[in-house]
Structure formats: structure tokens, C-alpha cells
Amino acid sequence: MRQYSPDLTPPWKKPKPVPEVLAEPGLVVEEPGTGFCGAVIRCEAGTVTLEDRFGKHRVFPLEPRGFLLEGRVVTLVRPASGPVRPTRTASGSVAVPGARARVARAGRIYVEGRHDAELVEKVWGDDLRIEGVVVEYLEGIDDLPSIVGAFAPGPDARLGVLVDHLVLGTKEWRIAEAVTSDHALVVGHPYIDIWQAVKPSSLGIAEWPRVPHGQNWKTGVCRALGWPENTGAAWQGILGRVRSYKDLEPELLGRVEELIDFVTAGGDVGLR
Template identity: 80%
Template sequence: MRSYSPDLTPPWKKGTPAPEVPAELDLVVEEVTTGFCGAVLRCEAGTVTLEDRFGKQRVFPLAPRGFLLEGKVVTLVRPPAPAPSRPARTASGSVAVPGARARVARAGRIYVEGRHDAELVEKVWGDDLRIEGVVVEYLSGIDDLPAIVADFAPGPDARLGVLVDHLVPGSKESRIAAAVTGSHVLVAGHPYIDVWEAVKPAAVGIGGWPVVPRGEDWKTGVCRTLGWPPNTGAAWQRILSGVRSYRDLEPELLGRVEELIDFVTAPSPPLP
């Protein structure tokens, strides 16, 4: 039997303010005036619903000092609303589309110079490219580009985008790019000798990309200078494994790939 003070105030209502406890789901408490003990089933504005071990439910007001938790008086309060979740992102930073199915491949294509370039683009932009229906292929060298463009026969509904390494003024790459660029062909490039160098050194765990003497194969020289085994395939897998998102790539590459995707996926101009 519960006792009362001479002024008829129940003892659990007297004293300093009780600690506030969020009425989280499944929290087990006892209501002080009835002795009803149960787990929190739900908490709404001003009330809490408890369910005892027999499945009986009762609704009580969220009154100050209204409940016992492990024998101590507490004030149940409504739990704070969960913070809005941030939308999931793809590795490229785009908003992910859960459950999205790959689009049927477009007639347009993006070509890159080699297998390493293709693997890097797939790792960072693969989700985006599948949703857009863009296929990425590689050239095995830029010297074949004019013949590939001619065979592809680009047009308004079949644009061709090309990513080129070391696209700097006066280079062989720049001359070939100028020869094939047109209204339906966009050649974009980064300034790096190889796509390896477009990966930020911190992602690979090195202080910086070494300077390789002119005349020496660049990838071989990188492995030699960094003390890696002379296996460029294994070196590339080491580099690629350090890339988790667009944040691990240099802006000069990011901007060019995004530009090519936009170009290939742009809507066709209306018929006159």
C-alpha cells in the first residue's frame, strides 16, 4: 500500500525534479500511481503507452515524476525526433538511387586510353554510368583514335566522348584531339602523364608522385623510385585499392570525366 504525507501529497511527487528519461521503445518502467509495469510500446504527444508481460496495454500521461525506473523516480519525456538522414551518395558524389536498374546502353560512348583508365572510371562513376546507360571502352592508345571515330560515325543521338592522358598544348595527344573534335565528338584530357598520377598521393600512402627521368618508362620509373616491385599490374591494383571515392582523385580528372558524361547524355537537339 502506498503511503501519503499529511498534506496528501504522495511521496513520489515530492522532492527535487526527477531526471528526465526519453521514453524509448521497449524501456521498462512502472507508473507510480497504479503500479502498472510495462515496456514502452509507443510515445506520442503528452502520453506513453505501456504493455505488460501479459500483453495488456495502458496509456499514461507524461507527468513529472510519474514513473519508476529501476526503483528510482523519473520523468519520462518524448524521445527527440531522429535527425533527417542524409541521402546516400555514390562514389562520384551523386545522390544514390536505391534499387535503380541499369538503363539500356545508349548509342553514345566514352572512350578512355587504356584499361587502367577504364577501371578507375568504373570504380568512381560506375553507378552513375549504369543509370545513364553509358558504356566506357578503352583504346589501347590514342594513335587509333581517328580510325575509331570514323568507324563509330558519331551523330546527334550517338555522341562520342574521349578521355585523354597528358592533353597539353603542343603534344601529340593535342594534335590528334584537334583532328577528331567536332559537334558530336568531345575530347577532354587531364595534364598527367598517366592516370596513375590523377590519384591523390595521400590515397596511395605516398608523399607525392616521383619525377621520372625522360626516356624511362614512367610506370616502371615510379615503381623503382618508390621501392615497389617492378610489376606495374600489381602497382596499379595497389593504387586502385586506395581509391574509395571522388575525393581521392585530382580535380583535373574529376572535371573532365563529369564533362564527358554530361556531353554524351545531353538530350538531342529538336528537329527543325
């Protein structure tokens, strides 16, 4: 007579053992019951919290055979050190402890001005160093076609350009359209200046003020907000309130990520 285990599972039908995997921060798994896929951000007694690529969090029980790792069934195990909380870069990516900066690529990302470069460095700097991407600023884009020509982008030296106020029909749009290299990608955001790409809520204001046409935009903003008319000091105050990608508008986030992808891994070319 065949014997049954205490849980009444016939011994010949017991599931095969599966690997046990430490629920380390950044580990990407799928919970098959719901199809939720995300990175481990916290593991506590009996539960694990996952975050998907949209920033949504879900908590699941740490059950045997409870997750899929690269399509394989695994059992997640709480690390011996207790709760785990990953360190993330300002761009939202999982930090790589001990990672060294990669030797700079031949490719580059150009931005219009110093403020643009400082903002990109603050939010994406860790990612850029790991990828070996250098960001340089141009002090305007009036001569962009000749600048791109002098850079001579090629398959192994792609060039990405971030343009302020890239709106159909504007001067910036016409200049960007003149860039025709297959190995250069020009993208832009709709804001008059990179200042506007910082969310007003992060600065404690309701909205960015409207500045009458013909006035210097940055000076007009300082006047409207009651700030001293020192645009350099105003920018440092704005930059100091930016802690991560969450403080920036999506229209900028997507464009910078697009340029990084293009310079490091290729992609569609042209004007966007």
C-alpha cells in the same frame, strides 16, 4: 474587440499554413535567411544539416516555415525513423535506392587504357549505369581520328573521349585536334598516366616521383617508390586505395563529368 493569440499575433495576420516536408536524404532546399542551398545529409532532433554543391556543410534549426523548396515556403519535419544519412555514390552524387541500370545508349565514352576504364568504373560506375553510358578502352589513341570515323558519331550517338597528357603542343594534342566531328568531344587531363590522377595523399606518399625522360614511366615510379616492378600489381594497389572522388585530382574529375554530360545531354563540341 478583436482577440489576440497567446503570442500576441492578431488572428487576421496569422500566416497561412505551409506544407510539411520530410527531411529525407538528398532533398534540396534553401535557407532563406542566409541563401544557403543544399541537400539534406542529416536530420536530428531540432536540426538539419545541408551540404551545398561545393561540399560545404551548414546546420540549421528545424523551425516552422524555415526553408524554401523549389521556391515555396515549407516546414521541414524530421522523419519518424530518426537520423537520416544518405547513401552516396563514389562520385559524390546521391544514390538512388533500387534504381535499375538504363538500357545502354548508342553514345559511348572512350578512354585510353584498361587502367583508365577501371578507375572511371570504380568512381562513376553507379552513375554511368543509371545514365546508360558505356565506357570502352582503346589501348592508346594513335589511331583516334580513324576510330572516331568508324564510330560515326551523330546527334543520337555522341562520342566522348578522355585522353591522357592532353597538353598544348604534345603528340596527344595534335592527335586530338584531328578529330573534327561535331558530335564528338575530346577532353583530357595533364597527367602522364591515369595513375597520377590519384592524389598522392590517398596513397600515403608525399608526391608522385619524377621519372627521367626516356624511362618507362610506370616502371620508373615503382623503382622510385620502392615498389616491386610489377606495374599490374602496383595499379591494383593504387586502385584499391581509391574510395571516392575525394581521392582524385580535380583535373580528372571535371573532365569525366564533362564527358558524361556531353554524352547524355549534349553540350559544346570540340577539343578542350
